[in-house]
Amino acid sequence: MSSVSRLPSIPVPVGPCYNLTVPVEAQPEMRELLAIDTDAGTRLDRFVAAHCPELSRSRVQELVDGGLILVNGQSAKSSQKLRGGELITVRAHPRPAPHAAAESIPLDVLYEDGDVIAINKSAGMTVHAGAGNITGTLVNALLGRGQALSQSGGPLRPGIVHRLDKETSGVILVAKNDAAHAKLGEAFRQRAIKKTYIALVQGILGEKSGRIELAIGRDPIHRTRMTTQRKSWHGESIANPREARTDWKALGKIDGTTLVEVQLHTGRTHQIRVHFSAVKHPVVGDTLYGAAEELRVGKVTLPAIERNFLHAAKLGFAQPRTGAWIEVRAALPSELREYLKKLCEAAGESPSRIDAALAGYL
Numbered sequence: 151m152s153s154v155s156r157l158p159s160i161p162v163p164v165g166p167c168y169n170l171t172v173p174v175e176a177q178p179e180m181r182e183l184l185a186i187d188t189d190a191g192t193r194l195d196r197f198v199a200a201h202c203p204e205l206s207r208s209r210v211q212e213l214v215d216g217g218l219i220l221v222n223g224q225s226a227k228s229s230q231k232l233r234g235g236e237l238i239t240v241r242a243h244p245r246p247a248p249h250a251a252a253e254s255i256p257l258d259v260l261y262e263d264g265d266v267i268a269i270n271k272s273a274g275m276t277v278h279a280g281a282g283n284i285t286g287t288l289v290n291a292l293l294g295r296g297q298a299l300s301q302s303g304g305p306l307r308p309g310i311v312h313r314l315d316k317e318t319s320g321v322i323l324v325a326k327n328d329a330a331h332a333k334l335g336e337a338f339r340q341r342a343i344k345k346t347y348i349a350l351v352q353g354i355l356g357e358k359s360g361r362i363e364l365a366i367g368r369d370p371i372h373r374t375r376m377t378t379q380r381k382s383w384h385g386e387s388i389a390n391p392r393e394a395r396t397d398w399k400a401l402g403k404i405d406g407t408t409l410v411e412v413q414l415h416t417g418r419t420h421q422i423r424v425h426f427s428a429v430k431h432p433v434v435g436d437t438l439y440g441a442a443e444e445l446r447v448g449k450v451t452l453p454a455i456e457r458n459f460l461h462a463a464k465l466g467f468a469q470p471r472t473g474a475w476i477e478v479r480a481a482l483p484s485e486l487r488e489y490l491k492k493l494c495e496a497a498g499e500s501p502s503r504i505d506a507a508l509a510g511y512l
Contacts, residue, residue, distance in 0.1 A: 320462025
């Protein structure tokens with residue numbers, strides 16, 4: 151068990167309730183907090199997070215696990231309930247600066263020149279490191295091939311100009327230098343980059359084409375999701391809603407689903423998924439936004455797809471140095487083609503009709 155030298159006792163304050171922070175000048179990274187009567191019953195991790203707002207709950211957990219948060223000089227568990235009168239010592243040693251490491255991960259390169267590289271990202275791969283995910287990313291893979299990348303995105307996101315969701319496959323464009331990064335970033339902001347997706351959504355869309363224009367913001371109840379005002383829980387306003395436009399064209403209908411070609415005119419987080427969910431046609435496989443875990447066609451239940459049926463099929467952009475228009479395509483992945491085949495078979499339809507509708511994307 152971790153321990154520290156005995157600390158001098160500190161009297162519990164009398165009168166109005168307050169928390170005492172004791173400065174320790176010899177160790178500026180250390181804080182000492184005194185639990186008082188009104189803290190009785192509070193979990194240790196919640197108490198520390200409340201009085202050290204610069205520390206996240208996950209960081210507090212790390213410090214507890216490392217023996218760097220002590221109660222009366224003794225190690226403790228995050229779930230320990232305080233009684234009042236305890237002295238809590240917090241040694242918040244700074245984390246090492248985060249950085250992306252090179253990893254040997256195969257990549258499907260669709261296009262490359264001296265300024266940009268376009269990758270066909272597979273479903274299941276995260277674009278860059280984030281909370282709880284620091285390996286196996288697209289950035290790790292790019293660095294693993296000795297790729298020079300722009301530094302404008304910071305140490306965890308070198309070269310990254312835009313993103314695809316983890317379970318979305320397809321074309322992603324990466325900048326090799328800062329000049330290309332700046333030009334591409336401005337092109338995305340000006341909506342001068344053409345992004346085309348293929349999606350299979352639940353339900354039959356009544357029109358041949360349509361447009362969804364609904365502002366998107368963070369879901370006030372489920373913080374891992376985005377939402378539109380139309381879908382906001384209990385009518386609570388969404389935080390910082392931003393305008394979003396999604397245009398779609400129906401390519402074919404298979405039983406109770408519609409295959410669509412989607413054009414993005416804005417690039418909000420989860421935009422396609424949120425928009426189709428808002429109009430009650432969630433993307434097949436997207437259980438986060440209301441899709442069924444398994445589709446049922448007549449008496450046949452199709453196996454779970456294990457990903458979202460959403461693919462970034464085509465991306466058009468002006469080469470940042472020459473201005474020449476470049477269009478990059480990524481064929482529909484084999485697992486999505488196989489799913490369409492099974493869906494057609496269950497519905498008693500010929501897959502050739504859907505293949506014809508997807509001409510140019512297979």
